[in-house]
Amino acid sequence: MTTTSSAGATEGRREYHTLAVSSSRRSAAVSGKSHAARPTAPTLEAVAAMAGVSRATVSRVVNGSSTVNPDSADAVKRAIAELGYVPNRAARSLASQQSHAIALVVPEDTTRFFGDVYFASIVSGINRRLERSDYLLNLMVASSAPEGKMLRYLAGGVVDGVAVVSHHTSDRFVHQIADMLPMVFGGRPAFSDIDGYVVDVDNVAGAAKATQRLIDIGRTRIATITGPMTMQSGLDRVAGWRQALEQAGLEPGPMVHGDYTLPSGTRAARELLALDSSIDGVFVASDLMASGAQPVFIDRGISVPADVAMVGYDDSPSAVATEVPLTTIRQPSERMGEEMADILLAVLAGDDSKPRETLMPTELIVRESA
Amino acid sequence: MTTTSSAGATEGRREYHTLAVSSSRRSAAVSGKSHAARPTAPTLEAVAAMAGVSRATVSRVVNGSSTVNPDSADAVKRAIAELGYVPNRAARSLASQQSHAIALVVPEDTTRFFGDVYFASIVSGINRRLERSDYLLNLMVASSAPEGKMLRYLAGGVVDGVAVVSHHTSDRFVHQIADMLPMVFGGRPAFSDIDGYVVDVDNVAGAAKATQRLIDIGRTRIATITGPMTMQSGLDRVAGWRQALEQAGLEPGPMVHGDYTLPSGTRAARELLALDSSIDGVFVASDLMASGAQPVFIDRGISVPADVAMVGYDDSPSAVATEVPLTTIRQPSERMGEEMADILLAVLAGDDSKPRETLMPTELIVRESA
DNA sequence: TTGTACGCGTTATCAT
DNA sequence: ATGATAACGCGTACAA
Numbered sequence: 024m025t026t027t028s029s030a031g032a033t034e035g036r037r038e039y040h041t042l043a044v045s046s047s048r049r050s051a052a053v054s055g056k057s058h059a060a061r062p063t064a065p066t067l068e069a070v071a072a073m074a075g076v077s078r079a080t081v082s083r084v085v086n087g088s089s090t091v092n093p094d095s096a097d098a099v100k101r102a103i104a105e106l107g108y109v110p111n112r113a114a115r116s117l118a119s120q121q122s123h124a125i126a127l128v129v130p131e132d133t134t135r136f137f138g139d140v141y142f143a144s145i146v147s148g149i150n151r152r153l154e155r156s157d158y159l160l161n162l163m164v165a166s167s168a169p170e171g172k173m174l175r176y177l178a179g180g181v182v183d184g185v186a187v188v189s190h191h192t193s194d195r196f197v198h199q200i201a202d203m204l205p206m207v208f209g210g211r212p213a214f215s216d217i218d219g220y221v222v223d224v225d226n227v228a229g230a231a232k233a234t235q236r237l238i239d240i241g242r243t244r245i246a247t248i249t250g251p252m253t254m255q256s257g258l259d260r261v262a263g264w265r266q267a268l269e270q271a272g273l274e275p276g277p278m279v280h281g282d283y284t285l286p287s288g289t290r291a292a293r294e295l296l297a298l299d300s301s302i303d304g305v306f307v308a309s310d311l312m313a314s315g316a317q318p319v320f321i322d323r324g325i326s327v328p329a330d331v332a333m334v335g336y337d338d339s340p341s342a343v344a345t346e347v348p349l350t351t352i353r354q355p356s357e358r359m360g361e362e363m364a365d366i367l368l369a370v371l372a373g374d375d376s377k378p379r380e381t382l383m384p385t386e387l388i389v390r391e392s393a
Numbered sequence: 394m395t396t397t398s399s400a401g402a403t404e405g406r407r408e409y410h411t412l413a414v415s416s417s418r419r420s421a422a423v424s425g426k427s428h429a430a431r432p433t434a435p436t437l438e439a440v441a442a443m444a445g446v447s448r449a450t451v452s453r454v455v456n457g458s459s460t461v462n463p464d465s466a467d468a469v470k471r472a473i474a475e476l477g478y479v480p481n482r483a484a485r486s487l488a489s490q491q492s493h494a495i496a497l498v499v500p501e502d503t504t505r506f507f508g509d510v511y512f513a514s515i516v517s518g519i520n521r522r523l524e525r526s527d528y529l530l531n532l533m534v535a536s537s538a539p540e541g542k543m544l545r546y547l548a549g550g551v552v553d554g555v556a557v558v559s560h561h562t563s564d565r566f567v568h569q570i571a572d573m574l575p576m577v578f579g580g581r582p583a584f585s586d587i588d589g590y591v592v593d594v595d596n597v598a599g600a601a602k603a604t605q606r607l608i609d610i611g612r613t614r615i616a617t618i619t620g621p622m623t624m625q626s627g628l629d630r631v632a633g634w635r636q637a638l639e640q641a642g643l644e645p646g647p648m649v650h651g652d653y654t655l656p657s658g659t660r661a662a663r664e665l666l667a668l669d670s671s672i673d674g675v676f677v678a679s680d681l682m683a684s685g686a687q688p689v690f691i692d693r694g695i696s697v698p699a700d701v702a703m704v705g706y707d708d709s710p711s712a713v714a715t716e717v718p719l720t721t722i723r724q725p726s727e728r729m730g731e732e733m734a735d736i737l738l739a740v741l742a743g744d745d746s747k748p749r750e751t752l753m754p755t756e757l758i759v760r761e762s763a
Numbered sequence: 764t765t766g767t768a769c770g771c772g773t774t775a776t777c778a779t
Numbered sequence: 780a781t782g783a784t785a786a787c788g789c790g791t792a793c794a795a
Contacts, residue, residue: 067789
């Protein structure tokens with residue numbers, strides 16, 4: 024017998040493996056399949072029934088409220104396990120006004136973004152921190168029409184906070200995001216009038232540290248292969264190189280530009296050698312470029328580090344993959360990601376004690392190349 | 394005057410920029426700030442009121458239902474624009490039983506994953522396709538405790554479908570995912586007994602095509618620098634190389650293993666030259682390795698392609714960044730991502746006509762190295 | 764400590 | 780074509 028009452032609401036509603044869909048409310052069920060989380064996902068209600076308590080109590084147990092009798096708590100937990108209950112995200116969000124998700128906003132050009140190990144590490148770090156929470160990570164790439172769609176998404180309450188990896192975000196739309204959500208930048212943004220947290224690494228100090236290493240081991244003709252001059256980090260590392268040289272009373276050696284990529288390192292090394300073969304040290308602004316440069320020296324019979332000492336930057340995997348392992352500067356890029364997530368999580372928890380700006384320290388890693 | 398009634402529910406509830414939070418329902422409001430989508434986000438209700446229609450009608454307009462009077466539709470649209478209304482995601486999900494999000498499940502090791510341009514392209518492709526929909530992309534990395542947390546998330550109805558980039562997913566947990574959600578693999582999974590769609594590229598054919606090019610230009614001593622033998626693509630490309638040689642009645646040249654990385658290409662080239670300097674052609678299983686190998690030849694006075702012709706694989710950016718631009722095999726990795734997303738979207742829309750397996754074609758790109 | 768009852772913002776059914 | 784109205788599953792004042 025079927026009743027027309029509202030009972031049995033949790034029965035036969037959603038099925039994935041079954042062909043006979045009983046009471047789908049969806050129209051687009053063209054195929055015989057209705058895709059949903061699982062066949063008849065148990066609800067709070069069901070758990071409550073099984074445990075012999077009210078929904079409220081189950082909710083309290085699930086959310087770890089203290090005010091709950093150990094006995095009933097046990098019963099609830101058993102019921103949860105038995106039923107394989109897992110709270111419905113949407114319902115929870117709706118009721119609590121929190122999505123329990125944060126967005127990683129990437130300023131266009133996904134391919135370039137993902138191709139960069141540095142960003143990879145940041146994402147990895149963000150993820151690592153998020154794993155210890157129950158927050159989800161949403162990837163939002165600002166494409167052709169960034170403001171429109173993304174802003175709409177964010178306004179829709181999809182996420183509680185935003186992490187922006189500020190490559191060269193020149194767009195104003197980040198301002199609008201900052202207006203509605205807590206925000207943290209990975210790398211200092213182009214504008215300073217923005218309401219958000221910033222996590223960055225001290226590139227100047229790092230580069231100076233690298234150059235100082237070359238000075239410390241007695242090198243005096245110190246060149247540099249730079250990163251792109253269109254990026255803050257590229258500029259900063261040149262500044263650090265100059266600063267260390269100046270402080271030591273040394274003349275800057277030749278400078279050749281690269282773009283952080285390996286091939287550019289190869290080209291730069293050849294250029295460097297053509298320019299001035301008297302150098303005895305070189306600070307390369309990325310390990311990837313150093314990996315490209317090193318073979319050029321070696322294949323021409325220039326010993327590393329005996330003839331030319333070399334310090335890289337990043338401490339990327341390629342630093343130890345070169346013939347002569349690279350002395351390099353370790354950037355806590357993964358930790359940077361963790362920090363970003365940590366800040367966001369803290370802010371979302373109402374903790375306002377995080378500093379607006381966090382500068383992550385760099386570390387000299389001494390290997391064989393210098 | 395303040396009333397204690399439940400009226401005014403949409404007023405002064407959520408504020409981000411204001412310090413005085415009136416009636417936050419959250420406990421953790423340690424700071425004076427309450428973070429939410431925005432101050433008093435307008436609801437369907439508000440739009441309905443302003444447009445002088447019922448919520449139902451507004452909903453119809455928002456969801457593009459046909460059965461709605463043009464006049465009221467206009468009024469509604471104006472109200473929406475005026476109020477800056479954007480539907481609440483959670484509420485919509487709860488009511489429609491769809492999250493309008495899909496997950497990209499990454500089998501561990503984020504750093505390695507993101508460091509690979511190939512995967513970067515896939516993500517980029519997925520994203521590209523998703524942009525044309527209103528689906529969101531959730532990033533889920535299977536870390537130390539994959540089954541537990543991720544499965545719980547998925548069971549919670551966070552997403553409607555799952556894209557798995559099957560690196561060397563040896564875990565069984567994908568089976569459990571497949572049991573509850575539509576799923577598509579990027580790259581053939583290790584097991585074939587799984588209920589999911591597969592999108593892959595034809596690596597054997599691609600490698601054969603590359604090798605054939607070397608044969609076509611008259612090379613007879615054709616070596617190969619392989620990818621890792623622990624990856625299906627690595628294996629497949631060797632197979633393609635062998636196959637083309639065999640078909641042409643040629644003896645396979647020397648084979649040296651790399652791992653798709655640039656430094657490994659450098660090492661492999663040196664090994665190769667030490668092994669057998671009589672080669673006149675080499676198929677390198679990735680452009681990155683080819684970028685590492687090429688300088689070794691050039692710096693030793695071996696001309697490319699005159700002395701040794703070289704074909705790479707991937708048509709990555711590095712293919713044109715080498716001194717001698719690489720003839721290579723273009724993999725539609727980005728299109729692969731698009732296809733994956735497309736399949737998922739189709740399935741979610743109830744379209745069951747997509748083939749269970751899609752093999753993407755490769756293409757020979759002739760440049761100067763062969 | 765526990766339960767009742769209302770609200771969260773939409774969708775969808777069913778009359779009209 | 781349109782409007783009530785009942786879900787959707789959960790959180791949480793408030794009362795007990």
